[in-house]
Amino acid sequence: MGRTGWPGWLQSFLCFCLPPLAQGLRIQEYLYFQVLSPRDIQYIFTATPAKDFGGVFNTRYEQIYLVPADPPEACGALNNGVFIDGQIALVERGGCSFLSKTRIIQEHGGRAVIIADNAYDNDSSYVEMIQDSTRRTADIPALFLLGRDGYMIRRSLEQHGLPWAVISIPVNVTSIPTYELMQPPWTFW
Ligand SMILES: *[C@@H]1O[C@H](CO)[C@@H](O)[C@H](O)[C@H]1NC(C)=O
Numbered sequence: 001m002g003r004t005g006w007p008g009w010l011q012s013f014l015c016f017c018l019p020p021l022a023q024g025l026r027i028q029e030y031l032y033f034q035v036l037s038p039r040d041i042q043y044i045f046t047a048t049p050a051k052d053f054g055g056v057f058n059t060r061y062e063q064i065y066l067v068p069a070d071p072p073e074a075c076g077a078l079n080n081g082v083f084i085d086g087q088i089a090l091v092e093r094g095g096c097s098f099l100s101k102t103r104i105i106q107e108h109g110g111r112a113v114i115i116a117d118n119a120y121d122n123d124s125s126y127v128e129m130i131q132d133s134t135r136r137t138a139d140i141p142a143l144f145l146l147g148r149d150g151y152m153i154r155r156s157l158e159q160h161g162l163p164w165a166v167i168s169i170p171v172n173v174t175s176i177p178t179y180e181l182m183q184p185p186w187t188f189w
């Protein structure tokens with residue numbers, strides 16, 4: 001599936017029409033991005049958009065920086081906030097709510113946030129990111145990434161001494177015939 005997020009009117013329509021019984025059913029939606037550099041992690045990664053907060057991608061970014069937040073949990077002021085302005089932040093789960101992290105990145109001028117699980121060895125469990133109980137909102141897209149994928153991206157950047165990766169997002173995988181081959185080799189489907 002190569003959708004880049006359903007339009008808001010369609011989401012409301014679906015939510016409105018689904019019978020109560022279906023509420024427990026998970027309708028998994030994926031959004032893809034490709035790392036362009038560094039080359040050793042030049043793969044197409046699969047993320048899941050937050051369920052009930054944050055925005056959708058209205059633009060495709062051919063090249064934008066993915067900047068690991070410092071500190072990684074991004075629950076307060078950031079040391080590298082200037083790098084995040086106008087770019088996308090890679091954040092780690094934990095310490096505060098998904099929504100709080102998203103708002104912090106938004107306040108720093110981030111275009112979107114990718115929140116990786118803090119279970120570094122987890123290569124299979126996508127967490128459904130939902131609102132906290134504060135009635136706050138966020139406008140930028142928030143995506144969840146597997147712990148293993150987040151770890152591998154961070155590790156590669158550390159090894160290369162790089163402050164960010166360059167990515168394309170979102171990627172329409174239905175237009176890439178070899179998409180399956182371009183997924184990270186450490187992820188098994
Ligand atoms: C990943 O997390 C899920 C949910 O917590 C768990 O069921 C699964 O066993 C974990 N997998 C690994 C490889 O740790």
Ligand SMILES: *[C@@H]1O[C@H](CO)[C@@H](O)[C@H](O)[C@H]1NC(C)=O
Nearest residue numbers: 002003004172173174175176
């Ligand atoms: C994705 O690519 C397919 C095949 O090229 C195309 O038919 C489809 O319209 C594209 N979807 C989007 C959202 O761009």
